[in-house]
Amino acid sequence: MSNPSQLRSLYRSLLRELPPKTLPSSSSSRARSPLHQRLRESFSGDAPHEHAVAQADQLVQYLRAQRQYTTLLERYNPGMNMDEEERVRLTARRVGMDLPVEYPKGGETS
Numbered sequence: 001m002s003n004p005s006q007l008r009s010l011y012r013s014l015l016r017e018l019p020p021k022t023l024p025s026s027s028s029s030r031a032r033s034p035l036h037q038r039l040r041e042s043f044s045g046d047a048p049h050e051h052a053v054a055q056a057d058q059l060v061q062y063l064r065a066q067r068q069y070t071t072l073l074e075r076y077n078p079g080m081n082m083d084e085e086e087r088v089r090l091t092a093r094r095v096g097m098d099l100p101v102e103y104p105k106g107g108e109t110s
Helices: 004-017 034-044 050-076 084-094
Strands: none
Touching: 004 034, 004 050
């Protein structure tokens, strides 16, 4: 069986890899998400089987890899989350051009 310090380390690793809670602020700042509560229940009970500990360790490794993958995608594909107009403007600027200012269809200038 795993000793308590290994389980504590695994539990903390899982919490570290989970996204930050997005619950609306309630009266208590320590409100936990349902996922956090479920993890806490599973680690606070009897000592889990070795198979469950191995699965939790694999989950930590998977979550860490997914977080790193997302970070790398954002770093090396900066235009991924931009709309088409912004991407075209930045591409034009990259080659030394500025897009012309577009006026409304009514012909009025402000």
